[in-house]
Amino acid sequence: MSSEPAPAPASASTEELEADLSAATISKKQLKKDARKAEKAGKASQRQQQQQPQAEEADPFAANYGDVPVEEIQSKAISGRSWTDIGDLDEAAAGRSVLIRGSAQTLRPVSKKMAFVVLRQSMSTVQCVLVASADAGVSTQMVRFATSLSKESIVDVEGVVTLPKEPLKATTQQVEIQVRKVYCINRAIPTLPINLEDAARSEAEFEKAEQNGEKLVRVLQDTRLNYRAIDLRTPANQAIFRIQCHVENKFREFLFLENFIGIHSPKLIGGSSEGGASVFKLEYNGQPACLAQSPQLYKQMSICGGFGRVFEVGPVFRAEKSNTHRHLCEFIGLDAEMEIKEHYFEVCDIIDGLFVAIFKHLNENCQKELETINRQYPFEPLKYLEKTLKLTYEEGIKMLKEAGTEIEPMGDLNTEAEKKLGRLVKEKYGTEFFILYRYPLAVRPFYTMPCYDDPAYSNSFDVFIRDTTYEVFSCS
Amino acid sequence: MSSEPAPAPASASTEELEADLSAATISKKQLKKDARKAEKAGKASQRQQQQQPQAEEADPFAANYGDVPVEEIQSKAISGRSWTDIGDLDEAAAGRSVLIRGSAQTLRPVSKKMAFVVLRQSMSTVQCVLVASADAGVSTQMVRFATSLSKESIVDVEGVVTLPKEPLKATTQQVEIQVRKVYCINRAIPTLPINLEDAARSEAEFEKAEQNGEKLVRVLQDTRLNYRAIDLRTPANQAIFRIQCHVENKFREFLFLENFIGIHSPKLIGGSSEGGASVFKLEYNGQPACLAQSPQLYKQMSICGGFGRVFEVGPVFRAEKSNTHRHLCEFIGLDAEMEIKEHYFEVCDIIDGLFVAIFKHLNENCQKELETINRQYPFEPLKYLEKTLKLTYEEGIKMLKEAGTEIEPMGDLNTEAEKKLGRLVKEKYGTEFFILYRYPLAVRPFYTMPCYDDPAYSNSFDVFIRDTTYEVFSCS
Numbered sequence: 001m002s003s004e005p006a007p008a009p010a011s012a013s014t015e016e017l018e019a020d021l022s023a024a025t026i027s028k029k030q031l032k033k034d035a036r037k038a039e040k041a042g043k044a045s046q047r048q049q050q051q052q053p054q055a056e057e058a059d060p061f062a063a064n065y066g067d068v069p070v071e072e073i074q075s076k077a078i079s080g081r082s083w084t085d086i087g088d089l090d091e092a093a094a095g096r097s098v099l100i101r102g103s104a105q106t107l108r109p110v111s112k113k114m115a116f117v118v119l120r121q122s123m124s125t126v127q128c129v130l131v132a133s134a135d136a137g138v139s140t141q142m143v144r145f146a147t148s149l150s151k152e153s154i155v156d157v158e159g160v161v162t163l164p165k166e167p168l169k170a171t172t173q174q175v176e177i178q179v180r181k182v183y184c185i186n187r188a189i190p191t192l193p194i195n196l197e198d199a200a201r202s203e204a205e206f207e208k209a210e211q212n213g214e215k216l217v218r219v220l221q222d223t224r225l226n227y228r229a230i231d232l233r234t235p236a237n238q239a240i241f242r243i244q245c246h247v248e249n250k251f252r253e254f255l256f257l258e259n260f261i262g263i264h265s266p267k268l269i270g271g272s273s274e275g276g277a278s279v280f281k282l283e284y285n286g287q288p289a290c291l292a293q294s295p296q297l298y299k300q301m302s303i304c305g306g307f308g309r310v311f312e313v314g315p316v317f318r319a320e321k322s323n324t325h326r327h328l329c330e331f332i333g334l335d336a337e338m339e340i341k342e343h344y345f346e347v348c349d350i351i352d353g354l355f356v357a358i359f360k361h362l363n364e365n366c367q368k369e370l371e372t373i374n375r376q377y378p379f380e381p382l383k384y385l386e387k388t389l390k391l392t393y394e395e396g397i398k399m400l401k402e403a404g405t406e407i408e409p410m411g412d413l414n415t416e417a418e419k420k421l422g423r424l425v426k427e428k429y430g431t432e433f434f435i436l437y438r439y440p441l442a443v444r445p446f447y448t449m450p451c452y453d454d455p456a457y458s459n460s461f462d463v464f465i466r467d468t469t470y471e472v473f474s475c476s
Numbered sequence: 477m478s479s480e481p482a483p484a485p486a487s488a489s490t491e492e493l494e495a496d497l498s499a500a501t502i503s504k505k506q507l508k509k510d511a512r513k514a515e516k517a518g519k520a521s522q523r524q525q526q527q528q529p530q531a532e533e534a535d536p537f538a539a540n541y542g543d544v545p546v547e548e549i550q551s552k553a554i555s556g557r558s559w560t561d562i563g564d565l566d567e568a569a570a571g572r573s574v575l576i577r578g579s580a581q582t583l584r585p586v587s588k589k590m591a592f593v594v595l596r597q598s599m600s601t602v603q604c605v606l607v608a609s610a611d612a613g614v615s616t617q618m619v620r621f622a623t624s625l626s627k628e629s630i631v632d633v634e635g636v637v638t639l640p641k642e643p644l645k646a647t648t649q650q651v652e653i654q655v656r657k658v659y660c661i662n663r664a665i666p667t668l669p670i671n672l673e674d675a676a677r678s679e680a681e682f683e684k685a686e687q688n689g690e691k692l693v694r695v696l697q698d699t700r701l702n703y704r705a706i707d708l709r710t711p712a713n714q715a716i717f718r719i720q721c722h723v724e725n726k727f728r729e730f731l732f733l734e735n736f737i738g739i740h741s742p743k744l745i746g747g748s749s750e751g752g753a754s755v756f757k758l759e760y761n762g763q764p765a766c767l768a769q770s771p772q773l774y775k776q777m778s779i780c781g782g783f784g785r786v787f788e789v790g791p792v793f794r795a796e797k798s799n800t801h802r803h804l805c806e807f808i809g810l811d812a813e814m815e816i817k818e819h820y821f822e823v824c825d826i827i828d829g830l831f832v833a834i835f836k837h838l839n840e841n842c843q844k845e846l847e848t849i850n851r852q853y854p855f856e857p858l859k860y861l862e863k864t865l866k867l868t869y870e871e872g873i874k875m876l877k878e879a880g881t882e883i884e885p886m887g888d889l890n891t892e893a894e895k896k897l898g899r900l901v902k903e904k905y906g907t908e909f910f911i912l913y914r915y916p917l918a919v920r921p922f923y924t925m926p927c928y929d930d931p932a933y934s935n936s937f938d939v940f941i942r943d944t945t946y947e948v949f950s951c952s
Binding site for chain 2: 071079231241244245304307321329342
C-alpha cells in the first residue's frame, strides 16, 4: 500500500511510553486514554477537512464518496466485503453489484452530471460510469469528486455491472460499472513524472501520429528507470513480468518431474568461478572475495556429490566490459546439470523437451499476457516443431555455404552467421527453434569431451531460438 | 560424470588442425585419418592394459566385468538399455533382471568365490552379491575384480533381483542383486579424505561406541567443507537438499495460486537497501555499489508498480559481524509482499496458510527424507494445529509473567524469552507453530503502522516455529 503510516500523536511518543510504563501500571491506562483522546481529536479534524466542500452544499449522498481517512485503512476492522478483480469482470457478471479497487487511469468529465473513470488493475481496465441520480444515490458533488481525483490515485468503486451498447475500445474489459459509491484510498500527486499512456504506446502509434502531423511524448529509458514503479504499471511490463514467472515455474516443474533437484549455490565466493570472464571483486571480512559469474563448478560439485540432476535459478554476475545484446552485468540464470549415463543426447533431449514444454505452457496459459505485449511490442508467434530439429554443425555450415556464406569449417559462428542460419532453417524446416550439435572442439572450452570418432569435433550442442543462441556445453 | 575428457591425440592439436584446414581441404581428410589411427592405437593399448590380469588366467567370462574404457563413455552409441534407480528396487522387482549405476559404498570379500558390494544412489543403498558360478557367468577373477574396486567408485551392475532370507540392516533397499555383470565407470582414488560411514554417524552411535570403549572417527566441519562433494553424499545431506527444494516448490506453488507473482530484484545496487544492517561494498565500473541486504524496497516498488502480490526466492547478503544462529552472511530469502485491502490479518492469513501448507507437504511427500535425516540428526515431528494459534503480544508476556519471567511490557522479547514462550505455548496449546501479533510500536521499525485504537501498539506480527522466530513486519 502506498499510504504513509499515521504518525503517533506527539503526546504519546514511544520513549515517553516506556518511561511511564516502567513507573506504574496505572499510568498505562491513563496513557492509553490520553492516546485515544488525541487520536479522536485528530480523526475529527480530519473528517471536518474532508467534508468541508460537501458541507457547503449539504449533499444527502455525502456518505457515498470521499477520501478514506487514514484510520479507516489502519486495520480497524474486517468488513467481510469482497473485492472483485477487474480482470474477472465479464459479461457473466452483468447485473451484479461489485466492489473493485484500482488505479484511476483516465478521468473524463462529460457534464456536471456525468463522468467516466477508467480503473486499472494490473493488465486489465474497466470503465466506471457516474451519472447523477437520486435513485442511484449519486449527486453532482459525487461526480465532481470523482473527476477531481488525480490520475493513478487508488480508488474503490462499488457499482452494478452493465453491458455496453457498443464494444469498448479504451478498456480491456467489455463491461461497464454503474457507480454507486466511490472512495479514494490514496491520492497520487497531481503531476506524475510519467504519463502511463505515453509509456504504453507502440511504435506504430508513434508513426501514425507523425503521419498525422501530431507529436506524441516519448518516455525514454532513463525516465522509465528513474520512475520504475510507474513504468512497471504499463500493461506490457505487467505481462512481461508475469511471463517471466511462468517461464521459471515451468522450468522448475519440468525438471523436478525429471528428477532434478533445485539448489542454490553461493554467490559470494573466494575465487573466480570460471576461467575467462572478469569478476566483481569485493572484501569479505578482510579477505578478497568475488561474485559468482556462473554456478557451473557448484553444479558439478553437486553432481559429484551424488545429486544426479540439479538445477538452479539465481543471479549471475559478469563484470565484462562487453556491450552486446547477450551481455548483462547481472542477470537471472536458469541452469541445469545432469549425469550422463552413456550419451550426451540425454542432455539434449532434456533441454529440447524443456524448451518445448515452456513454449507450450506460455501458449496455453499466457494468451492474455502475450496479446498484451503484442499490442506495444508486436511479434510473430514462435514457430517450433513437436519433435525438435537437430542439425550437426557440419550441416549448418553447409547450409550457410550454399546460401553464400563461407564459414571456416573448424571456426565458430559469429552472431551474423547464427542469425542467417536461423533464417535458413526457418525457411527450410519451418522452425525457429533447433539444436546445432557436434561443434568443432577448437571452439569449445576445456571441459568439453571430444567426439569418440573424430577428436576434431566435440560432444556439444547449442540451442537456437529465433535470433538468439543459448550455449549448452556438454561432456560425458 | 566424474570421468576426465580424453585428451586429443598429440598429433591433432586444435591449432594445427586450423592451420592445416585453412591450407587445403584434402589435409582435413588426412588429418582425420591420422587422428583416428592415433585414437585406435590408444584404445588398443588401453584395452591391453585392462585385460592383462585376466589374460594370465584365461577367464572365459572376462567380458562380464572390467573397467570401462574412456571411449565407451564418450557418447559412442545409444544402447537403449535402461537403468533402474536404486531407490525403486523393492519386492515387486524380485526375479527381474536390472541394470543399476551407483557408488561403491562398501566392498566386502567373503571368500575367493563370494563377495558383497553395496551400491549407493542418493539416499538409497542396495546389496549386490557376487558368487562365482559358471552358470551365472561369474568367475573368481570377477569376484576379485569387484572387491578390488576403491570405495566411492562409480559402478554399473547387471543382475537379478532376489529377496533376502532376513531383513537387511546395512542397506535401505530390502532386496539383493545377484550380480551377472559388473563394470567400473570411474575408479575413485584408493584413500578418500572422508569416509562416508564416519560422516553419516549420529551422536547416539558415537556415545554407544564410547560406552563400549571404541573410538570412532569424527569428521569435523572444516573437513566436511573442504571436501563438500564427498560430504554431500551422506544420506542426511541428500535428504536436507531435497527438503529445501520441496520447501521452495511449495512456497512458490502456494503463493502463485494466491495470485502472487515471482520476481527477481537486483542484488547489485547503488545504495544500501535497508537502514541498520551493514553491507558488502564493491566497485561497479568505477562507481561505489553494494550487495542487496534485502529485497524489501524492490518488493514495495513492485507493489507500487501494480503487481498486487509478489514473492522472491533469492540470495540475501548481510555484512553484520553478528554471530547468532539467526545470522548468516549469505542466505536464501523466501520473501513475499502484498497489498492489504483493509486489515493486516490478510497478510497473517496468507503466511499462516503458507506455513501450514509447507508442513503438510513435507509430511505427505518427504517421509523418506525426514526419516533419513532423523537417523543422523534425531528430531520430533513438528506439532502444529489445523487452525493456527494467534496470540497478542500482551497475552504472550502475560503467559511469561505467570511462569515467572517478567518482560518489560513495551520492550522486546529476547531469544531466551522467545524460546520460553514457545515451550509455554506448546504445553498449553499443543502447538509449536503460532503467531504473536500486536507488538509494541517501540520495538518495530519505522515502516510499521500503529494500531488504530492504541498507538503504543503496532499492526505487526511474528511467526514462531519451535525455537525460532521469523519476523514479519506489516503496515496497512
